[in-house]
Amino acid sequence: METDNRLAAFKRLLDIMDELRVKCPWDSKQTFESLRYLTIEETYELSDAIIDKKYEDIGKELGDLMLHIVFYAKLGQEQQIFDIESVLNGISEKLIRRHPHIFGDVKVQSAAEVKENWEKIKLTEGNKSVLSGVPNSLPAMVKSYRIQEKARGVGFDWENSDQVWDKVMEELQEFKAEVDQKSDRMEDEFGDLMFALINYARFIEVNPEDALEKTNRTFIQRFKHIENRASELGKSITDMKLSEMELYWQEAKKINN
Secondary structure, X not given: OHHHHHHHHHHHHHHHHHHHHHHOHHHHOOOHHHHHHHHHHHHHHXXXXXXXXXHHHHHHHHHHHHHHHHHHHHHHHHOOOOOHHHHHHHHHHHHHHOOHHHHXXXXXXXXXXXXXXXXXXXXXOOOOOHHHHOOOOOOHHHHHHHHHHHHHHOOOOOOOHHHHHHHHHHHHHHHHHHHHHOOOOHXXXXXXXXXXXXXXXXXXXXXXXXXXXXXXXXXXXXXXXXXXXXXXXXXXXXXXXXXXXXHHHHHHHHHHO
């Protein structure tokens, strides 16, 4: 019964999409290109819901993303490139092929071995590079994290977190030396430092993108507290001295903690 309900719900969405594509002026004129930026927006809305732990909203955002997937499949069908059936069969076949420890006779002992096998299988499927699956348009921090993960999947990685921390300190010193000299290599060395920090975060199982986003939100919350206090005093934040702003910043820290 559960499976039947799932299939019925999915068919309902497909039927609605078919009807919208024919009858709705907005839906009927959409293209791959016009939907792209909307899909990116929906993905970030899902990300916000996950970070905020708004679990009911996660379900709603997944629905929005599912609509986009069905919409792209409909466009592919109209252009005779692909359809929802080929999309679903394609991912099912990929999952079976890349999980030989479940659907074959391969033995694994850990999640790390699963990831290693995944990357090795991708190379047999025609991928020219382990890193070829990392989208160019990913935000730089996310891209660094994924590059490092994929390199680890084929054994190219540090042995322990202490080695990575030593690398962080080495890059920090190199960056500071370039800053002191005001050289044109400051940007390069800062990039190396960031890459090393992301590597260390990965080793201690901290997602650097999530960590930075939480810090961003904390800063915004505390800064808005300063603005509110300024408003209560009947003045603009631009009229506040730094010492006064620091006072209310510390006040905000106590409230939020």
